[in-house]
Amino acid sequence: MGDHGTAGRPALGRRAMMALAGAALATAGALATPTPAQAEEALAVVATTGMIADAAHQVAGDRAEVTALMGPGVDPHAYRQTRSDIARMLDADLVLWHGLYLEAQMEAFFHDLEDSQTVVAVGEAVSENQRLGHDDYEGRYDPHVWMNPNLWSTVVVAVRDALIAVDPAGEETYRSNAADHLDEIADLAVYAQQVLASVPAEQRMLVTAHDAFNYFGATYGFEVLGIQGISTESEAGLRRIEELVDLLVDRQVQAVFVETSVSDRNIRALIEGAAAAGHTVTIGGELFSDAMGPPGTYEGTYVGMIDHNATVITTALGGEAPERGMQDLLMESM
Numbered sequence: 001m002g003d004h005g006t007a008g009r010p011a012l013g014r015r016a017m018m019a020l021a022g023a024a025l026a027t028a029g030a031l032a033t034p035t036p037a038q039a040e041e042a043l044a045v046v047a048t049t050g051m052i053a054d055a056a057h058q059v060a061g062d063r064a065e066v067t068a069l070m071g072p073g074v075d076p077h078a079y080r081q082t083r084s085d086i087a088r089m090l091d092a093d094l095v096l097w098h099g100l101y102l103e104a105q106m107e108a109f110f111h112d113l114e115d116s117q118t119v120v121a122v123g124e125a126v127s128e129n130q131r132l133g134h135d136d137y138e139g140r141y142d143p144h145v146w147m148n149p150n151l152w153s154t155v156v157v158a159v160r161d162a163l164i165a166v167d168p169a170g171e172e173t174y175r176s177n178a179a180d181h182l183d184e185i186a187d188l189a190v191y192a193q194q195v196l197a198s199v200p201a202e203q204r205m206l207v208t209a210h211d212a213f214n215y216f217g218a219t220y221g222f223e224v225l226g227i228q229g230i231s232t233e234s235e236a237g238l239r240r241i242e243e244l245v246d247l248l249v250d251r252q253v254q255a256v257f258v259e260t261s262v263s264d265r266n267i268r269a270l271i272e273g274a275a276a277a278g279h280t281v282t283i284g285g286e287l288f289s290d291a292m293g294p295p296g297t298y299e300g301t302y303v304g305m306i307d308h309n310a311t312v313i314t315t316a317l318g319g320e321a322p323e324r325g326m327q328d329l330l331m332e333s334m
């Protein structure tokens, strides 16, 4: 452990994040200020995606200072480590990445880093029989496991165990925080199941910019079509767009979705194509696929991200969901 905790901003607990997100923060006392002893001891944890950083933050609380390398809107398939990222990781007590070829451009780097640092690919905690494969990815798995809250729980447990391994003195705290967070994720899974079940059968088609939602589709019974493949690296062909336009018209799909971490160019081409064929398709909303919302907001947490997606998809495709989601914390519709 180093002295990293003294430099950065103090970590906010889950309740504090919720309170901030709800704009209902009345009591400064809710923001626990770390005691000097805690600040000195804070573990330096670096995570690649916002989702993994959120899991580490929820589980570690004030015991760790967690840094996410990829902020809102950043595409993990294309991201490469910067010089300052490398310095951070070399200085960290624990480095968490997703694996399953999500950080495709950084994979070799992480395998090298394993020689000197504690590096854990937490996405790979999901067992092989629970992973989805994909035609685009010969011999590999679809990495987007966070789209199923029950699978994400496995990842949270892996984050907890990685923290315990590098900081055994914090075991009790990590277990207790993880249990609370897992409860919240279980509630989220129930909420998503309930609202998405209200979408009429003929509207259960999710058309997005890239194939991030296969786990979502498998969990909630939606047909999922991405214009690009599972990675954002491939160019979508004109033929693929024409195919999808035909499908939108045939099936009278009402809405398609943009993603915060992928260009909306192809989605707009679909809408124009459908319009030319006399069928109106709207943008059903902006979904969080591979990155979360801004830090310090509810959508900037894993639970908020999935709550947002489930709520927006349900509403856009003719189902019934509370306007501001599971906990009444979502921003006005995006």
Ligand SMILES: [Zn+2]
Binding pocket: 077, 144, 210, 211, 212, 230, 231, 232, 289, 290
């Ligand atoms: Zn993706």
